[in-house]
Amino acid sequence: MVTRRRGFLACVLALTLVTTQSFVQVLAANGLSALHVALIVVFVPLAAWLAQSFCTLTAGALLIAWHRVRGRRAGPPDAAARAAGLDPALPRVALVMPVYNEDTARVFAGVAAMRDDLARLGVSERFDVFVLSDTTDPDLWLAEIEAWSRERGRAPGLPRLYYRRRLDNARRKTGNIAEFVERWGGGYGAMVTLDADSILEAVTIWHLTRRLDADPRVALIQAPPKLVRGRTAFARLLQFAGDVYGPLGAAGTAFWAGGEGNYWGHNAIIRLGAFARCCGLPTLPGRAPLGGEILSHDFVEAALLRRAGWRVEMAWDLAGSCEEAPPTLTDFMVRDRRWCQGNLQHGRILFARRLHWVSRLHLMTGIMGYLTSPLWLVFLLLAGLQAWTLTVAEPVYFQGGTPWPTWPISREDEAAVLLAAMMGLLFLPKLWGLGLALADRRGCRLRGGRARLVAGVVVETVLSALIAPVMMIRHTRFVVAILTGSPVGWTAQRRRAGRVTLRDALRANVDVMVIGVGASVAVLMHAPSLGWWLLPVLAGLVGSPLLTVMLDNGGDDGLRRWGLLTIPEERRPPPVVRMVDAHEAVLADTLAVPAVERFSAVLTDPALNARHCALVGETGGISGLAPDAVARAEALAMQLAPALLRPEERRALLEAPDSMARVHAALWARRTADPAAAATG
Incomplete structure (x- = not known):
């Protein structure tokens, strides 16, 4: 593991130094200005970020390829293995x-x-x-x-x-x-x-359990989740990217992290004794958003387990760990706003005592996942300013009173090579993922064949390039808002998409579109030479409403009809996914009862009322609602009718088992005395 980490860090450092040196040479051809220095300062962390991403994904591709060559695959346990695990x-x-x-x-x-x-x-x-x-x-x-x-x-x-x-x-x-x-x-x-x-899948749960049984030093094993059941073009875009490139990231992280792995908050098995002793989370000093409760708890819990000497591992080789993607770009951003605040809080934890340096690296990676957006925005602004100064500045051929001219030096060739290198760091891992997918015959067939797989990668690359500037603006706003003291609200995540009209999309993206139009006008007027280079960025910003309409609408989409962005689980769902579909249909029909009727039944039906009161009583705890709110809800339910209570009044009554019992007794007595009146009430 030491050799792996040294090689990984050497690769990241070498790529960062080479790209930074090339960038400095391009800028310093005719002397360095204060603007050049600012560009270099912003470029270094961006180059390091691209380098670590490239090295992680490349290491993951090599690890997956080696794993396939050796033919290792975790299959279902036989009878003897099950018997041993059921001791x-x-x-x-x-x-x-x-x-x-x-x-x-x-x-x-x-x-x-x-x-x-x-x-x-x-x-x-x-x-x-x-x-x-x-x-x-x-x-x-x-x-x-x-x-x-x-x-x-x-x-x-x-x-x-x-x-x-x-x-x-x-x-x-x-x-x-x-x-x-x-x-x-x-x-x-x-x-x-x-x-x-x-x-x-049960097999995945079983393998996680048996791996934990086998190594008493391990406290947590994370199974990388795979996105499934997407119904919008946006969700299917995330699914496809996660299917083709996601395994590289999980395997690459496992390559250099080893027993200092990370935790992603779900789809993991945790040794409870270790968790109970090590993972009590502190309250950060100061006020929200950077103080108070830790929102992104998972990275911190993994770091605390490792600090106590436990191993945290990534089960990158296990399939059958699934979850669902946010259905729309808007829902994705709502979730990202919360994650952004949680990850920025990690800056308060980064230098905590006795954390393993790899745990600090995980925390720093999470922070940089959001800080790169404002860095890219600043870099683009500085690059635009640099282009404008070159356009308006008059060349000076005679300096210092010398009689011979000093000719400007062109670094266009070096700049083109540097740009190609940076694009390689960004896009080559996509080719690694595509190559591994093409080499998997069964998986390739379930993705629609080689032609559709290649076309899907092209479509995903184009759409991701258009979405990236929108996310850059949104993440920059999140970071600025959080750093200036605006905490996030905590709302339930929406799992289904509705119909999105162009008016809705314009209203949701007006800020991004205005920035895109303003930037386009500025580039055309003052630095037209940058127009072609910035075309993907400007197109994504200006076209954000159309992109939203195309990607976020629920129901069928053209990409599905053409067989693009298909994952194997879509054509041949695992049995557990098929069972989710079947159970959801039955439950949706069973639970399709008006909420008021269900509430009235809990108040009037003796069995339902007793069950509810018992559940609340067994839970323990004290309701946070005011006692007078409970008394008012109880009186309204008795004197008027349960159907007339507002949601907050229904909650107040439901959280008070004694009041529930009294209301039930009163309604039951009324029903016994006057069945017709009770039925209408």
């Missing part, structure tokens, strides 16, 4: 899924599919499943309880399913996981962390 002496494993105002049918469809797949593999008895709800919408809360009750008793032989909703949503997801660890973690040796859209 009663081995600790049990919990699958833990925190949810927050999610689509209930989709959440429990994923849970049902994974339970079915574990039963099909014959390993159910070692696993339990927990749905940990932080949902604040009372109607979704009741739907979750109904879905849990249905799924819990659906069939024998499945892993046991537990549901808990917190009354206090303190510390969001990290607080949710922490409460699980404190209250139930002692009964399990490990937990598999899931997102609401996670889909893990």
Whole structure:
């Protein structure tokens, strides 16, 4: 591992030095100015960022190729392997899924599919499943309880399913996981962390579990998630890029990280004893957005585990770890705004004591993932200013009173070579991914054949180039807002796209489009020679509304009809993905009951009322809502009708089991005395 890291760092350093030296030579041909120095200062971190990305992806491509040559593949366990892994002496494993105002049918469809797949593999008895709800919408809360009750008793032989909703949503997801660890973690040796859209094949869960069993030094094993089930062109674009190039990044990171790997917050198995002892997160000093609760907890938890001496590994060779992409560019940016704040908070943790230097590198990589956007914007502005000064400045041939002229030196050839080198660092890894995909005959066939695969890479490259300047502007705004003290809100992630009109797209992208138009006019007027070089950037900015309409609309898209951007899981979904589709259809139909009717039923039906009160009582905790709000909701439900309560009043009543019992008794007495009146109420 030491040799690997030395080689990797030497590669990054060499590429950074060579490109920087070439850039300085181009700028210094006729002397360095203050503007040139500013360009160099901005160029160095960008060159280092491109170099590390290129080296990581190239190392990943070589590792995958070597893995294929040796024919290593993790397949399903045989009977003897299953029996060994089901030894009663081995600790049990919990699958833990925190949810927050999610689509209930989709959440429990994923849970049902994974339970079915574990039963099909014959390993159910070692696993339990927990749905940990932080949902604040009372109607979704009741739907979750109904879905849990249905799924819990659906069939024998499945892993046991537990549901808990917190009354206090303190510390969001990290607080949710922490409460699980404190209250139930002692009964399990490990937990598999899931997102609401996670889909893990049983074989993948099994291999993660057995790898943790085999090495007591390992505390966390991350399985790289693969995007599936995309329905918009944007989601399918992300899917395709993740399918062709994503494995290179995971394998490359594993190549140089080794036992100092990283954690991405879900689709990973964690040793609970180590997590409980090491991963209590501090509250950062100061106010949000850079102080307060740590939003991007996963990188920090991996660093804390490694600091305590535990190994953190990347299971880059395991397939069957899936999740879903944000359906639209807008939803992607909403999520990125939150991630940006969380990653910038890592600057407060970067120099914490006793962290392993590789953990610091992971933290720094996450920070630079967002800081590169404002750096690229500054670099483009400085480059434009440099081009303008060359256009308006008059050449000086006689300097210092000398009688002989000093001719300007042209570095156009060197500049062209440097540009080609930088483009190579950016685009060559795409060719590595394409080459590996073409060499995989079965995968190539499932992607539509060689021609469609190559065409898909071309389409993805063009669309990504157009999206990149939009993301540059958005990320720059995020960074500036965060650094100037604007915290992010925490909203539920939207999983389905609607119809996007051109007016909607114009309204959402007006700022980006104005910047693009202004930049285009400035370039044409003052530095027309830059026009061709900046064409992808300007086209992406000016055309952002059209790009949004094309990529973000739900439903079928032309790329799908032409067979482009297809991934193998789209043509031949794994059984667990097919089961998600089937369960989601059934659950969506089952839960298609008006929210008011479900709420009224919980108040009036004795069994439902008792179940709800028991669930709230067993959860413990204290509602954060004011007591007078609960009293007012109770009085309204008794005196008027449950259907007239507003959502916040329904939540207040649902969080108070004593009030629920009193309202039920009053409504039940009214129904007994006057069935007709009770029915209308």
